[in-house]
Amino acid sequence: MRRQERLRLLGILRDGMANGGAVHGEGVVESPLSDFTCPDLLAEEQRVFFRETPLFMGLSADLPENGSYWADSETGLPILMTRDDAGEFRAFANTCRHRGAQVVPEGRGNGPRFSCPFHAWTYSNRGDLIAVNRAERFGDFDKAGRGLIELPCAEKYGMLWVRPTPGDEIDVDAALAGLEDDMAHWELPEHSYGASQIIPANVNWKLAVDTFGENYHFDVLHRETLANDIRGNLQTHDTFGSNYRMVFASIPGFAEANAKEPNIENWPFRRLTLSVYFIYPNTIFLVDGAAVDVVRIFPDGNSTRKSKTAHSFYVRPQVRAYFEDPEFPERRYEDRFEGFNNVVVNEDYKMAESTQRCAETGIQSHVLFGRNEPALLHYHNAHRRGLGRPLLEAR
Numbered sequence: 001m002r003r004q005e006r007l008r009l010l011g012i013l014r015d016g017m018a019n020g021g022a023v024h025g026e027g028v029v030e031s032p033l034s035d036f037t038c039p040d041l042l043a044e045e046q047r048v049f050f051r052e053t054p055l056f057m058g059l060s061a062d063l064p065e066n067g068s069y070w071a072d073s074e075t076g077l078p079i080l081m082t083r084d085d086a087g088e089f090r091a092f093a094n095t096c097r098h099r100g101a102q103v104v105p106e107g108r109g110n111g112p113r114f115s116c117p118f119h120a121w122t123y124s125n126r127g128d129l130i131a132v133n134r135a136e137r138f139g140d141f142d143k144a145g146r147g148l149i150e151l152p153c154a155e156k157y158g159m160l161w162v163r164p165t166p167g168d169e170i171d172v173d174a175a176l177a178g179l180e181d182d183m184a185h186w187e188l189p190e191h192s193y194g195a196s197q198i199i200p201a202n203v204n205w206k207l208a209v210d211t212f213g214e215n216y217h218f219d220v221l222h223r224e225t226l227a228n229d230i231r232g233n234l235q236t237h238d239t240f241g242s243n244y245r246m247v248f249a250s251i252p253g254f255a256e257a258n259a260k261e262p263n264i265e266n267w268p269f270r271r272l273t274l275s276v277y278f279i280y281p282n283t284i285f286l287v288d289g290a291a292v293d294v295v296r297i298f299p300d301g302n303s304t305r306k307s308k309t310a311h312s313f314y315v316r317p318q319v320r321a322y323f324e325d326p327e328f329p330e331r332r333y334e335d336r337f338e339g340f341n342n343v344v345v346n347e348d349y350k351m352a353e354s355t356q357r358c359a360e361t362g363i364q365s366h367v368l369f370g371r372n373e374p375a376l377l378h379y380h381n382a383h384r385r386g387l388g389r390p391l392l393e394a395r
């Protein structure tokens with residue numbers, strides 16, 4: 001994000017802190033609750049969003065060195081990501097070419113080759129089939145054509161992208177659609193891996209995405225938690241193709257900056273704000289002063305009412321030094337989950353589960369997005385556009 005842009009956003013937030021801030025939507029929008037309950041729609045979403053669309057998976061720090069690997073099946077297709085011996089990022093369908101078993105169990109590690117747990121066929125981290133157990137008994141075939149199936153992948157700005165279907169290369173800049181400056185600015189390659197968790201929830205995956213789509217609710221639902229840190233009902237609003245960015249103001253940060261430094265040009269943007277990105281089609285990307293969070297939200301199997309949230313966070317170098325100080329062995333990266341889960345799991349997802357239950361009763365067909373909830377309209381229309389469905393419109 002360029003300096004002028006940071007100053008523009010800080011100016012909006014500083015003025016908003018003083019006078020309440022603007023609303024950005026054109027009007028109130030009706031959105032059908034059947035979007036959270038329709039099995040045919042979910043099947044279409046699975047095919048288009050989770051197989052055919054490039055997905056933002058994580059950061060370069062997920063594969064910190066040559067030989068690192070990460071096996072992740074949240075898209076529905078087991079995916080093996082590696083950093084090969086030359087340092088290149090690669091992605092494969094994590095399924096054996098012998099009888100189709102998953103080769104590498106879920107998780108992360110380091111190793112130059114992978115042996116299938118079924119009959120011990122072995123693959124390199126470039127995907128080549130390098131050994132067939134008791135090959136003389138198995139019989140002849142062309143090993144060269146039986147490597148792991150390669151998936152399109154790309155690494156840029158410290159982001160890892162994969163499309164879970166073989167085919168054309170991924171154009172990361174096209175997927176970012178104008179967010180390239182932002183991503184370059186956050187110095188993502190300098191961040192190191194913190195920790196990961198998977199959050200199962202009894203909500204449609206889009207309803208889970210929606211919980212990150214406005215801060216109208218902060219002073220109510222989060223009055224005991226987040227509302228102490230982040231100013232509710234105040235956000236910036238910018239769209240980048242199907243992606244979205246809103247920036248929130250840190251209450252203690254702005255108070256301190258206002259008291260200490262009259263010139264906004266000297267304000268430290270990252271320490272004063274929480275930037276919340278929607279990266280199409282399923283990822284929320286959060287940037288605060290200490291870390292970035294990648295929150296990838298998926299349907300859980302073929303259920304319209306279940307989702308899985310794969311949450312990883314990555315820390316700035318100074319924060320890593322704090323956590324890895326040998327004098328303080330009690331400091332744990334995982335402790336960050338406590339604050340996150342107090343808000344997202346105990347408050348947001350709990351509320352979303354009640355919406356899901358209501359949606360399934362059919363008692364009301366539509367709900368409303370306000371002018372102060374513009375991201376929701378953007379998310380829903382980005383998904384509708386992706387599937388060629390009619391767009392929602394403000395009344």
Ligand code: FES
Nearest residue numbers: 096098099116119
């Ligand atoms: S299925 Fe992998 S070695 Fe047989």
Ligand SMILES: [Fe+2]
Nearest residue numbers: 211217222348
């Ligand atoms: Fe929330």
